[in-house]
Amino acid sequence: MATPQLASFKVPEIANEPMRPYGPGSAERKALQEAVAQMEKELPFEVPCIVNGKPVKTGKLAKQPIPADHANHLCSYHEADEATVAAAIDGALAAKAEWEAMPWNDRAAIFLKAADLVSGKYRYKLMAATMLGQGKNAWQAEIDAAAELTDFLRFGVKYVEELYSIQPPKNAAGSWNRLEYRALEGFVYAVSPFNFTAIGGNLVATPALVGNTVVWKPSPAATYSNYIVYKIFEEAGVPPGVIQFVPGPPAEVTAQVLAHPSFAALHFTGSTFVFKKLWKDVAAHIDTYRGYPRLVGETGGKNFHLIHKSAELRNAVSQTVRGAFEYQGQKCSALSRLYIASSLWNSGFKEQLLTEVAKLKVGAPQEWTNFIGPVIGRPAYDKIISYIQKAKEAGGEVLIGGSGDDSKGYFVQPTVILTKDPKSVTMVEEIFGPVLTIFVYEDNDWEKTLELVDSSSQYGLTGAIFATERKALLQATNKLRNAAGNVYYNEKCTGAVVGQQPFGGARASGTNDKAGSMAIFYRFVSARSIKENFVGLEDYLYPSNLQ
Ligand SMILES: NC(=O)c1ccc[n+]([C@@H]2O[C@H](COP(=O)([O-])OP(=O)(O)OC[C@H]3O[C@@H](n4cnc5c(N)ncnc54)[C@H](O)[C@@H]3O)[C@@H](O)[C@H]2O)c1
Numbered sequence: 267m268a269t270p271q272l273a274s275f276k277v278p279e280i281a282n283e284p285m286r287p288y289g290p291g292s293a294e295r296k297a298l299q300e301a302v303a304q305m306e307k308e309l310p311f312e313v314p315c316i317v318n319g320k321p322v323k324t325g326k327l328a329k330q331p332i333p334a335d336h337a338n339h340l341c342s343y344h345e346a347d348e349a350t351v352a353a354a355i356d357g358a359l360a361a362k363a364e365w366e367a368m369p370w371n372d373r374a375a376i377f378l379k380a381a382d383l384v385s386g387k388y389r390y391k392l393m394a395a396t397m398l399g400q401g402k403n404a405w406q407a408e409i410d411a412a413a414e415l416t417d418f419l420r421f422g423v424k425y426v427e428e429l430y431s432i433q434p435p436k437n438a439a440g441s442w443n444r445l446e447y448r449a450l451e452g453f454v455y456a457v458s459p460f461n462f463t464a465i466g467g468n469l470v471a472t473p474a475l476v477g478n479t480v481v482w483k484p485s486p487a488a489t490y491s492n493y494i495v496y497k498i499f500e501e502a503g504v505p506p507g508v509i510q511f512v513p514g515p516p517a518e519v520t521a522q523v524l525a526h527p528s529f530a531a532l533h534f535t536g537s538t539f540v541f542k543k544l545w546k547d548v549a550a551h552i553d554t555y556r557g558y559p560r561l562v563g564e565t566g567g568k569n570f571h572l573i574h575k576s577a578e579l580r581n582a583v584s585q586t587v588r589g590a591f592e593y594q595g596q597k598c599s600a601l602s603r604l605y606i607a608s609s610l611w612n613s614g615f616k617e618q619l620l621t622e623v624a625k626l627k628v629g630a631p632q633e634w635t636n637f638i639g640p641v642i643g644r645p646a647y648d649k650i651i652s653y654i655q656k657a658k659e660a661g662g663e664v665l666i667g668g669s670g671d672d673s674k675g676y677f678v679q680p681t682v683i684l685t686k687d688p689k690s691v692t693m694v695e696e697i698f699g700p701v702l703t704i705f706v707y708e709d710n711d712w713e714k715t716l717e718l719v720d721s722s723s724q725y726g727l728t729g730a731i732f733a734t735e736r737k738a739l740l741q742a743t744n745k746l747r748n749a750a751g752n753v754y755y756n757e758k759c760t761g762a763v764v765g766q767q768p769f770g771g772a773r774a775s776g777t778n779d780k781a782g783s784m785a786i787f788y789r790f791v792s793a794r795s796i797k798e799n800f801v802g803l804e805d806y807l808y809p810s811n812l813q
């Protein structure tokens with residue numbers, strides 16, 4: 267039976283999810299503590315693949331270790347094998363027509379309900395999984411698994427409503443022009459990173475909101491939280507087959523998916539290296555596909571703070587500590603290179619920064635006073651320690667930190683390195699850990715420093731400029747136009763909020779399609795123009811054809 271459309275509905279007013287503070291003695295702290303304790307009691311969990319709404323247990327098990335306590339694991343998950351991936355793709359293609367045809371209001375309602383489940387019923391469970399599995403402390407988990415995921419879902423609904431309402435501005439007499447935002451022909455492949463539970467949810471929800479079906483390969487290091495997100499979508503009413511959850515060996519699963527003729531789009535967030543590889547793999551299969559697949563990828567960063575001599579000292583210090591060391595520097599936006607005027611460096615910045623960094627407590631994220639938790643795993647730990655070593659070999663002076671302890675969990679001390687070479691390795695390459703390298707410039711070299719900031723790295727994700735002189739802000743903003751897709755004045759370079767700062771960077775940092783904005787939805791639709799004629803045509807001749 268055709269679905270009648272009997273009204274033009276309006277989605278509810280959307281606002282950012284209020285953040286809960288988790289202060290001592292608060293109800294939310296108690297509830298989160300209980301959720302973590304419960305999860306610790308029940309772990310390890312068993313996670314299946316989900317194909318067409320049904321659990322698939324391949325028997326090929328892999329583990330998601332707990333980064334603060336690597337002898338234990340949060341879950342064992344069944345890795346998708348070739349048959350499972352094939353069934354997931356077939357099922358996604360089979361589910362597409364009905365999903366795309368579902369009236370927009372109903373699709374919207376499903377995701378609004380999912381947002382309420384995230385912010386309400388499952389808030390603490392999802393946060394607990396993010397804390398234990400991905401090593402976030404309570405506040406970082408609140409930012410990510412509670413607030414940002416909820417915001418992505420609610421604002422996503424608002425943006426799609428706005429997108430759908432964009433219609434041709436003119437109609438010639440006797441006709442009506444319409445634009446229909448078709449879902450892409452085929453299926454979308456979502457590949458998500460470990461560091462944000464919200465990004466996993468958003469990589470699938472964005473294409474699904476506009477009627478696509480999605481095969482989702484989560485990060486092995488975020489499997490359990492992402493599985494909870496999948497289950498939330500299911501409870502909210504996403505029909506079987508619309509989102510297919512296929513954790514598995516990344517290279518193998520991806521190779522099979524990208525070779526499929528109905529592959530229509532990649533929605534990726536992760537490292538630049540992997541995205542470039544997938545881009546090349548897609549190019550190699552271009553003759554296989556029915557169309558030109560959309561490639562949407564948000565990737566690495568080498569984000570900067572640029573501190574002018576006129577900056578407010580205390581603000582610059584505090585923002586720097588947060589920007590570099592929150593979540594152990596494992597945000598794509600994390601601060602990792604800092605340029606400071608020598609007058610400010612010598613008149614308190616150095617001393618205050620080192621004093622504050624020395625106070626940062628490192629340890630298990632479920633212990634409340636720990637600011638810094640573990641890095642995600644063995645390869646990350648080894649990579650970070652090796653970068654500190656490389657910095658020393660390049661003449662860098664470790665001012666604080668510089669070591670780690672991997673006996674129980676993967677803990678790296680917050681590290682500050684002073685370099686005299688602004689193009690030394692840790693000023694240029696992404697490390698993805700709690701390591702900040704500082705270059706001190708002469709106050710008079712401001713303009714030369716702008717050039718340095720712009721040209722030192724291949725990335726263009728985030729950056730912050732600290733100055734009270736407006737002229738300096740303007741100079742920097744002009745010169746650094748392409749150095750960052752998200753730029754902040756007198757505020758740290760992390761912490762973009764959905765609905766407030768659309769997120770993404772260019773250069774090697776990604777396709778900059780701006781997660782958390784309307785722009786990204788364009789990438790997952792293929793518009794069709796429809797013109798309807800009301801009056802008919804008597805004579806095919808034009809006046810210019812007449813004598
Ligand atoms: N720009 C952004 O918005 C943004 C946001 C979050 C993270 N990141 C970036 O992500 C990186 C950290 O996340 P990560 O460690 O999970 O990244 P990653 O590139 O290692 O992994 C990302 C995803 O790709 C998969 N993958 C890895 N190797 C693969 C291969 N050979 N073939 C197919 N898939 C493969 C992983 O399993 C995971 O699902 C950092 O570089 C960070 O800057 C960027």
Ligand SMILES: N[C@@H](CCC=O)C(=O)O
Nearest residue numbers: 461597598599760761762
């Ligand atoms: N929304 C995050 C970026 C996500 C990347 O890991 C921020 O701006 O801090």
